[in-house]
Amino acid sequence: MDNEKIKYTVTEMIEGFGNYINSFNELTRLAPGFFKHRDWTTMQQNHRRRLRLYKDQVKTTGSHLKDFLGDILDDYHFWIEAKAAYSVAIQESKYKELAETFFNSIIRKAYHGLAINDRLMYVHEGYNSCDIYPDENLYYSYPVEWGFKKILDKMLDDFDFGVHFLNRDEDIRFLELAIQEVILTRYKTSPETTTQVLKSVFYRNKAAYLIGRIRVRKKWMPFVIPFVNTSDGVAVDTMIFDPNLMSGLFSFTRSYFMVKADIPSQMISFLNSAIPNKKIHELYNAIGFNKHGKTEFYRDFLGHLQQSNDQFVIAEGVMGMVMTVFTLPSYNIVFKMIKDYFDPPKTMTRQEVREKYKMVGLHDRVGRMADTHEFEEFHLPLDRIHPDLMKELRNTVNSLIEINGTELIIKHVYIERRMIPLNLYLENCSYEDAKEAVEEYGNAIIQLAKANIFPGDMMTKNFGVTRQKRVIFYDYDEIEFLTDMNFRRKPKPENYEQIYAATPWYDIAANDVFPEDFKKFMIGRNDVKDYFFEFHKDLFEPEFWQKIQKRILEGELIHAFPYPEHIRFRPSLEI
Template identity: 65%
Template sequence: MEPNKIEFTAEIIENSFAHYMELFNEITRKAPVFFKKKDWTGMQIQHKKRLRLYKDHISEATGLIEGIVEGMDGDFDFWIQTKKTYQQKIKSRRDKELAETYFNSIIRKIYPGLAINEALMFVHEGYNSCPLYSNTNLYHEYPSQWGLQKILRSIMADFDFDIPYLNKEEDIQLLVRSVREVILSRYKATEDTVTQVIKSVFYRNKAAYLVGRTRVGDKWMPFIIPFLNGPNGVYVDTLIFDPKIMAHLFSFTRSYFMVEVEIPSQMVAFLNSVITHKQVHELYNAIGFNKHGKTEFYRDFINHLALSKDKFVIAEGIKGMVMTVFTLPSYNIVFKMIKDYFEPPKTMTRQEVKEKYKMVSLHDRVGRMADTHEFEEFHIPLDRISEELMKELKNDVNSQLDFTEKELIIRHVYTERRMVPLNLYLETCTLEDAKTAVEEYGYAILQLAKANIFPGDMMTKNFGVTRQKRVVFYDYDEIEFLTEMNFREKPIPETFEQIYASEPWYEIKPNDVFPEDFKRWMIGRQDVKEHFLAYHKDLFDPEYWTKLQQQIKKGEFIHAFPYPSELRFRPEEEA
C-alpha cells in the first residue's frame, strides 16, 4: 500500500467537500438579494441548484478516486488508513460532521454494494461528537433591563433587509402587543430574563423568518417572527409562540430553508432547544444539510433498533399497486419499496417511479408532501421481521432482497414519516374531526396545485394525517406538473346512444381531467360528504383549475402560508 495514494485520496475528498461547501454557502448568501428583489422564481431556482450540488461533487470526486484505487477492490486497509488521514485533515473544521458524511458518500459511491462498516466509515461520530464552541457569534442578545420597547426596536434595527418598511413603527407596536398578551400576561420579567435571536435569517419562498427565544419563568420561550416583502414594503406578518406551529415551519413537509450557517451543530443545538418537537436529523434537513440529516436519521434508527424488541410489520392501510410499505410499530417511520411488478392499470416502470420521487425532492412541498430519504443496501435483522411481512416482501419485492445468516439487505428503499392514512382516520374519528380532515384534504390538493403539482391519484388512501391533524400527500407515482394537465367539462350527450353508452363516447387524452367527476369518489363518509362538496366547490370547477394554470404560466408565485391566516397582523389588502 502506497502512503502517497492514501494522502492523495484523502486530499481529493477534503478539497471536494470544501468546494461543495463553498458553493453551497455562495448560493445560500444570495437569498437576501432574491427576497429584496421579490424574485421568487430565482429563489426557487437557486434552491434546486443547491440541492443538486452534493450529487455533482460526489460524482466528480469519485471519478478522480476510481483511477487511484483501480485494481484495489476489497483492500479495506487502504480505506481504513485513508479515513484516519482524512479525519486528521478535517478535525479543525467547524462543519466536520458534514465532512464525515461526505466521506461516507464517496466510499458508498465507489463500492455501491458496500454495507455500513464502522472501520471504513463514520457511523457513530456525527452531531453528538461535535465540540462545543464558545463565543460562536450565533445570536444577538437583548437583556430585560432594556425594556420591551427598546428590545423590539433593537431587533428591528439589527435585521435591516435594506428594503423600505411598510410601517416599521406599527410593526413594533404590534409585536409589543403580542408579547404582552402571550408572555408578560403569564410571566414577569426578572434580572435573569434575556432574549436571544439567531443572527442568520431563515429564507423560504416569499418569507424571511427570525428565530429566537426568551428566558422567562425559568424556561426558554421560543418565538418566530415572519417578514414578508409586499407591494408597499417589508413588514412583520405575525409573531409565533405556538410550539406546534413552529414545528410545522420546520416540518418534513416543507422545503429546506436558505440560511447561512457557520457551525451546523451549534445552529441545530439552538433550534433543538427552541423546537423541541423535532429530532436532530429533521433540523439538519430543515437548514439544508439533508444528506447529513439522512446520516443522523440512520444513527437514530440503529440506536432505536438496539433499544427496542418489536418486529417490522406491514403498514396499515390499503395496499398500493406500486409500493410495498412496512413499518416498525415503535418507530415513527414507514419504509417504502418499489414492487417488482405493478398491477393493472399501472403501466409505469421502476425508473419512472424513482423520477417522481426525485421530482418531489427538488420541488416546493408547500407543507403538503412528505420528504423522503433514499437508501441502498439497508440492513435489517432477520429476527425482527414478522412472518407476514417476510411473505409479502418475498412475493412483491423479491428482486430487491439479499440475505445473510442474520440480516435482510434491502437494495433500495425510501423512508418517510409515518402518518395515519386519511381513509382509515375518517372511519373512526369524530364528526368534528372528520369535517376538519376533509377541509384539510381539499386544502392539500389546492395548495399543491398552486405549487404546480397535480397529485394524479387523489383517493383518500394516498393522503395521511399527521399528529397535528394536518393532511399530507404521500403517494407520488402519478404526480404531474399542473401546467401539463388539460382540465375539461364533460360534453353533454345529445343522442340516446350517447346517453346510454357503456363507455365514454367522446375522446379522452392521457392528460385530460374532468373535475366534476371528483364529486363521485373523493369522500366516502356520508355525514361529511356534503360539507366537503360545499366547502371546496372550486375543486370541481374546470375554470378554477385553468385559471391556476394561467397564473403559474405567467410566472406568478403563489405563497402558501405555513401558519393560520388568523394569526396575521394585517389583512392581505392592507399589506
C-alpha cells in the same frame, strides 16, 4: 499501505467536500438579495441548484478516485487507513460532521457492495461530537433593562433587509402586544431575563424568518418572527410562540430553508433548544443539509433498534398497486419499496416512479408532501421481520431483497414519516374531526395545485393525517405538473347512442382531467360527503383549476403560509 494513494484520496475528498460546502454557502448567500428584490422565481431556481450540489460533487469526487485507485478501491485495510488520515485532516473543521457524511457517501459509491461498516465509515459519531465555539457570533442578545419596545426597535435595526418598512412603528406595536399577551401576562421579568435572536435569517419562498428565545422564570420561551416583502415594503407578518406552529415551520413536509450556518452544529444546538420536539436529523434537513440529516436519521434508527424488540410489519392501510409499505410499530417511519410488477391499471416503470420521487425532492412541498430519504443496501435484522411481511416482500419486491446470514438486505428503499392514512382516520374519528379532516384534505389539494403539482390519484388512501391533524399527500407515482394538465368539462350527450355508449363517445387525451368526476371517489364517509362537496365545491369546476394554471403560467409564485392566516397581523396584506 501506499501512502501516496492514501494522501491522494484524502486530498481529493477534502477538496471535493470544500467545493461542495463553498458552493452551498455561495448559493445560500444569494437568498437575501432575492428577498430584497422580490425575485421569487430565481429564488426557487437557486434552491433547486443547491439541492443538486451534493450528488453532483459526490459523483465527481468518486469518479476521480475510481480512475486513480483502480483495484485498490475494494481494499478493506486501505480504507481503514484512509479514514484515519481523513479524520485527522477534518479535526479542526467547523463542518466536521458534514465532512464525515461526505466521506461516507464517497466510500459507499467507490467500494463495491459495501454495507454500513463501523470501521470504514462514520456511523455513530453524531453532531454533538463537534467542538464547542463561543456564542457571540451566533446570536444577538438584548438585555431586559432596555424594555421590550427598545429591544424590538433595535432588533429591526439589526435585521436590515435593504428595503423600507411598510409601517415600522405599527410592526413594533404588533410585536409588543404579542409579547404582552403570551409572556408578560404569565411571567414577570427579572434581571436574568434576556432575549436572544439568531443572527442568521431563515429564507424560504416569499418569507424571511427570525428565530429567537426569551429567558423568563429560568426557562426559554422560543419564538419565530416571519417577515414578508410586499410591493409597498417589508412588514412583520406575525409572531409565533405556539410550539406546534414552530414545529410545523421545520416540518418534514416543508422545503429546506436558505440560511447561513457558519457552524452548523452550533446552529442545530440553538434550534434544538428552541424546538425540542424536533429530532436532530429533522433540523439538519430544515437548514439544507439533508444528506447529513439522512446520516443522523440512520444513527437515531440504529439506536432505536437496539432499545426495542418489536417486529417490522406490513403498514396499515389499503395495499398499494405500486409500492410495498412496511413499518416498525415503535418507530414513526414507513419503508416504501417499488414493486417488481404493478397491478393494473398502473403502466409506469420502476424508473418512472423513481423519477417522480426525484421530482418531489426538488420541488416546493408547501407543507403538503412528505420528505423522503432514499437508501440503498439497507440492512435489517432478519429476526425482526414478521413472517407475514417476509411473505409479502417475497411476493412483491423479491428482486430488491437478499438474505445474508442474520440480515435482510434491501437494495433500494424510501423512508418517510408515518402518518395515519386518511381513509382509516375518517373511518374511526368523530364527526367534528371528520369535518376538519375533509376541509384539510381539500386544502392540501388546493395548496399542491398552487405549487404546480397535480396529485393524479386523489383517493383518501393516498393522504395521511399528522399528529397535528394536518393532511399530507404521500403517494407520488401519478403526480404531474399542474400546468401540463388539460382541465375540461365533459361534453353533454346529444343522442341515445351517446347517452348509452359503453365507453366515452368523445376523445380523451392522456392529460385530460374532468373535475366533475372527482366526486365519485374523493370521500367515502357518507355523513361528511355533502359537507365536503359544498365546502370545496370549486374543486369540481374546470375553471377553478384553469385560473390557478393561468397564474402559474404568468410567472406568479403563489405563497403558501406555513401558519394559519388568521394569526397574521394584517390578514389582507398581499405578497
